[in-house]
Amino acid sequence: xxxxxxxxxxxxxxxxxxxxxAGLRAAIExxxxxxxxxxxxxSLLGKAHTVMAEGGIAAALGNVYPEDNWKVHFRDTMRGxxxxxxxxxxxxxxxxAPERVLELEEWGALFDRTKDGLILQRDxxxxxxxxxxxxxxxxxxEMIRTLQxxxxxxxxxxxxxxxxxxxxxxxxxxxxxxxxxxxxxxxxLFKCKAVVLATGGGGKAWKITSNSWEYTGDGIAMALxxxxxLIDIEMIQFHPTGMVWPPSVRGILVTEGVRGDGGTLTxxxxxxxxxxxxxxxxxxxxxxxxxxADGWYEDKKNNRRTPDLLPRDEVARAINAEVKAGRxxxxxGVFLDIASRRPAEYIKRRLPSMYHQFxxxxxxxxxxxxxxxxxxxxxxxxxxxxxxxxxxxTVPGLFAAGEVAxxxxxxxxxxxxxxxxxxxxxxxxxxxAAEHAKALKGPLAVDAGQIEAIAQELLAPFxxxxxxxxxxxxxxxxxxxQNLVGIIRxxxxxxxxxxxxxxxxxxxxxxxxxxxxQYNPGWHLALDLRSMLEVSEAAxxxxxxxxxxxxxxxxxxxxxxxxxxxxxxxxxxKRKDDLHISQEPLPEMPEELKKIVEEQK
Amino acid sequence: MATQEVTxxxxxxxxSGGAFKEYRLPIGEGMVVLDVIHAIQAxxxxxxxxxxxxxxxxxxxxxxxxNGKPRLxxxxxxxxxxxxxxxxxxxxxxxxxxxxLVTDVSFNFEKAKTxxxxxxxxxxxxxxxxxxxxxxxxxxEFHKCIECFLCQNVCHVIRDHEDNKKHFAGPRFFVRLAAxxxxxxxxxxxxxxxxxxxxxxxxxxxxxxTEVCPENIHITDNSIIPLKExxxxxxxxxxxxxxxxxxxx
Numbered sequence: 001x002x003x004x005x006x007x008x009x010x011x012x013x014x015x016x017x018x019x020x021x022a023g024l025r026a027a028i029e030x031x032x033x034x035x036x037x038x039x040x041x042x043s044l045l046g047k048a049h050t051v052m053a054e055g056g057i058a059a060a061l062g063n064v065y066p067e068d069n070w071k072v073h074f075r076d077t078m079r080g081x082x083x084x085x086x087x088x089x090x091x092x093x094x095x096x097a098p099e100r101v102l103e104l105e106e107w108g109a110l111f112d113r114t115k116d117g118l119i120l121q122r123d124x125x126x127x128x129x130x131x132x133x134x135x136x137x138x139x140x141x142e143m144i145r146t147l148q149x150x151x152x153x154x155x156x157x158x159x160x161x162x163x164x165x166x167x168x169x170x171x172x173x174x175x176x177x178x179x180x181x182x183x184x185x186x187x188x189l190f191k192c193k194a195v196v197l198a199t200g201g202g203g204k205a206w207k208i209t210s211n212s213w214e215y216t217g218d219g220i221a222m223a224l225x226x227x228x229x230l231i232d233i234e235m236i237q238f239h240p241t242g243m244v245w246p247p248s249v250r251g252i253l254v255t256e257g258v259r260g261d262g263g264t265l266t267x268x269x270x271x272x273x274x275x276x277x278x279x280x281x282x283x284x285x286x287x288x289x290x291x292x293a294d295g296w297y298e299d300k301k302n303n304r305r306t307p308d309l310l311p312r313d314e315v316a317r318a319i320n321a322e323v324k325a326g327r328x329x330x331x332x333g334v335f336l337d338i339a340s341r342r343p344a345e346y347i348k349r350r351l352p353s354m355y356h357q358f359x360x361x362x363x364x365x366x367x368x369x370x371x372x373x374x375x376x377x378x379x380x381x382x383x384x385x386x387x388x389x390x391x392x393x394t395v396p397g398l399f400a401a402g403e404v405a406x407x408x409x410x411x412x413x414x415x416x417x418x419x420x421x422x423x424x425x426x427x428x429x430x431x432x433a434a435e436h437a438k439a440l441k442g443p444l445a446v447d448a449g450q451i452e453a454i455a456q457e458l459l460a461p462f463x464x465x466x467x468x469x470x471x472x473x474x475x476x477x478x479x480x481x482q483n484l485v486g487i488i489r490x491x492x493x494x495x496x497x498x499x500x501x502x503x504x505x506x507x508x509x510x511x512x513x514x515x516x517x518q519y520n521p522g523w524h525l526a527l528d529l530r531s532m533l534e535v536s537e538a539a540x541x542x543x544x545x546x547x548x549x550x551x552x553x554x555x556x557x558x559x560x561x562x563x564x565x566x567x568x569x570x571x572x573x574k575r576k577d578d579l580h581i582s583q584e585p586l587p588e589m590p591e592e593l594k595k596i597v598e599e600q601k
Numbered sequence: 602m603a604t605q606e607v608t609x610x611x612x613x614x615x616x617s618g619g620a621f622k623e624y625r626l627p628i629g630e631g632m633v634v635l636d637v638i639h640a641i642q643a644x645x646x647x648x649x650x651x652x653x654x655x656x657x658x659x660x661x662x663x664x665x666x667x668n669g670k671p672r673l674x675x676x677x678x679x680x681x682x683x684x685x686x687x688x689x690x691x692x693x694x695x696x697x698x699x700x701x702l703v704t705d706v707s708f709n710f711e712k713a714k715t716x717x718x719x720x721x722x723x724x725x726x727x728x729x730x731x732x733x734x735x736x737x738x739x740x741x742e743f744h745k746c747i748e749c750f751l752c753q754n755v756c757h758v759i760r761d762h763e764d765n766k767k768h769f770a771g772p773r774f775f776v777r778l779a780a781x782x783x784x785x786x787x788x789x790x791x792x793x794x795x796x797x798x799x800x801x802x803x804x805x806x807x808x809x810x811t812e813v814c815p816e817n818i819h820i821t822d823n824s825i826i827p828l829k830e831x832x833x834x835x836x837x838x839x840x841x842x843x844x845x846x847x848x849x850x
Contacts, residue, residue, distance in 0.1 A: 044652070045710065046748055047660045105730055108719045108784065110737045110744060117731035135741065141659065142744055152710075153718045160710070183699055212654040246631020252657045357657055360676055362631070471643035515648030518615065519700040522647030 003451040009189045012038045013437035016196040017164045020048035021422030022402025023198030024147035029430025035437050040159040046148045053140025054255035056132025058416030059097035063118045065129035070094040071596045080126040080311045081410025082551040087589040088388035089408040100423035109146040123260040126311040126414040137255045137351045167226040170445040174397030185517025191444045193437035196429045197400040201380030202535040207478035209377040210253040216528035217535030219404040223384045224574040228393040231406045231569040232382030234542035235552040238487050240315035242376025244333035249361045251376040256415040259308045261350045263338035267327040274307035277318035313412040313551045316375040333374035381409040390432035401429035411551025461526040466510025470526040490556045494544045542570040545581045610689040615700045635674035650701035661749030666691045671751045671813045693754040720789040736785040743780035745816040752810035758803045769800035772810035779824035792835045
């Protein structure tokens with residue numbers, strides 16, 4: 001029996017998987033191009049990770065500092081990414097971000113305003129000027145709601161709580177996707193000419209994480225399975241400031257906006273320790289004294305940026321080192337203090353959700369006491385390798401945008417550059433996926449045998465023998481990645497992680513799920529574990545390959561940057577059942593852009 | 602707080618029926634109800650259905666009725682209960698049950714499709730959009746909505762009268778309509794819609810919605826009452842009525 005007859009089947013030109021900022025923007029664009037488009041997402045609409053973004057969206061609007069422009073933003077992004085970025089993506093991003101922000105305003109977003117009635121911008125780490133358009137500290141909510149409502153008014157078909165598990169191919173090109181409805185557990189088949197992956201990262205494989213249950217690396221695993229390349233997958237951002245106490249909230253994000261608005265990091269001796277951790281690479285642009293640092297908030301011409309706002313990789317490593325040296329708090333973090341530096345009214349107005357979050361979850365009044373913070377697994381810089389202009393992956397018909405795609409952020413992402421990434425490259429993904437779909441003629445073929453095999457694989461956890469519990473495997477995986485593939489890495493530990501990952505894969509075949517297919521989180525986790533394990537393995541292998549320290553990848557056994565590795569991406573491919581690692585040269589940056597990076601110091 | 606044991610009564614079942622089931626388990630410092638539900642999932646009932654995402658009160662996924670009170674599970678601390686108290690967790694009542702703590706909230710997504718969208722007036726001569734902070738403060742309050750639908754859940758108009766769902770949008774969408782109406786640059790006219798399709802007249806301002814809003818949006822005072830006043834001005838103002846008569850509208 002043909003798969004179309006056996007399973008609920010839908011036919012589209014473009015399927016967008018994931019409904020955060022990138023997926024929504026891609027679907028809006030594809031639909032505007034006149035192709036039949038569907039948006040498929042794991043959660044309810046409007047609940048994706050974008051909703052949790054806090055501080056703002058980076059765009060050189062120049063509303064607060066007229067000196068700002070795309071060139072400065074480009075330069076900040078490249079330097080923040082330790083020059084591993086795809087230069088063309090960084091250029092497109094810096095050039096198009098302002099247009100995309102103004103478009104959000106056109107669609108109803110209400111950003112905080114300057115005195116002149118324009119969009120207000122705030123300071124953030126690694127950005128030379130106050131650049132982040134924001135709404136207090138709930139910018140992501142504003143953005144996802146604006147895009148969600150726009151998509152709904154455009155009449156785009158949305159499949160909510162529908163979990164896509166595999167991509168389907170007709171020969172070399174994408175021809176569909178197969179997954180299940182969470183509510184009923186029934187399978188669903190999408191036939192389509194193009195797929196846009198907008199599935200985010202895989203931070204749920206780490207124990208201390210800001211990521212929700214959705215962040216299981218599905219898109220990355222599906223792309224690998226479909227034959228696409230990954231790059232930079234060893235580059236994982238640990239956000240310097242997650243909550244550390246009480247234990248139940250460990251890892252929940254504390255916005256960089258706290259530091260952008262004047263907060264400082266101090267150790268248990270009361271010292272502003274970031275002055276001790278200014279790397280040579282950023283010396284020329286970073287304040288050397290507390291006086292200069294404090295002056296910078298008001299006067300950027302005569303003062304350099306506070307080291308509290310060095311890029312995230314630098315700050316996370318510094319916090320890690322302070323705690324290791326015994327200068328941490330009793331709960332293993334450091335202090336983040338805005339209470340002693342800004343008036344209570346200001347704090348409540350600028351950081352209302354931080355105020356609420358600490359008050360409700362930690363009994364801490366951030367207008368009166370410092371917060372306790374420490375690094376938390378936050379963001380994948382690496383992911384699916386894409387063409388800079390079109391977001392096309394290395395498989396025809398496959399596109400990727402947002403966190404799942406790699407290149408823009410290089411070795412380390414600047415705060416605020418993710419929300420802008422979502423709309424800049426989300427739009428491009430929708431546009432080029434639609435073009436691809438329009439150019440294709442003839443019927444779509446999916447392989448019934450392949451679909452049957454996938455269906456059997458997805459049901460396997462109900463028939464497993466061995467009594468393994470998926471939640472236990474997940475907890476063990478999180479311990480493994482946290483302890484062995486964390487902020488600071490060494491070859492022996494990375495290899496130990498590989499052995500453990502192989503053992504987890506074996507255990508996963510022995511999972512036995514209780515209950516039936518209807519809304520069964522145990523079953524869903526067993527399926528998500530497959531992606532988490534694949535992504536964890538790819539990240540670990542790539543981390544072994546990069547024998548240097550750079551951005552979101554720090555090797556204790558190779559503590560310095562290495563000029564040789566400055567010129568290459570680590571590439572991961574899957575052939576048959578195995579992952580293959582190689583190094584490939586970075587695209588060469590044109591001379592005029594090189595000048596921008598050098599000149600604007 | 603030392604480790605202590607708690608007893609949780611959690612609804613298990615689907616549309617065909619179900620019952621509360623008791624679970625006993627240890628809890629740790631700082632835990633919220635959602636942590637305990639997750640612990641039950643991990644150790645005693647892998648298939649316990651629950652929605653959640655952010656675990657920080659930002660996404661509005663984990664709405665439930667905890668000891669009869671509509672709350673977000675992620676923002677309800679275990680230390681707010683008396684030691685030894687049995688804690689009952691049930692799905693929100695106003696929407697059809699799918700399974701365990703998960704309900705079918707599609708009513709809200711259907712209503713969202715019907716809302717007349719924003720229609721901005723032309724840009725300024727210099728190509729910008731100028732809006733002043735004091736002019737957007739009110740609409741920004743409404744934009745804080747995390748769509749947890751707790752206000753919809755407690756609204757008597759639909760909680761006790763299934764029939765009304767056809768003609769009534771509910772507090773979440775009054776907040777949304779108010780946000781659109783109070784956008785300083787909007788030009789769309791939604792008054793007919795608010796009166797006839799959204800059924801604002803059904804609301805008798807008992808403020809139940811305001812009381813449960815985890816974002817502390819003043820739903821009744823700041824959105825519903827001003828909308829009611831606009832309708833009164835439009836439809837029941839004798840002068841406006843006279844103008845309409847003369848103008849032949």
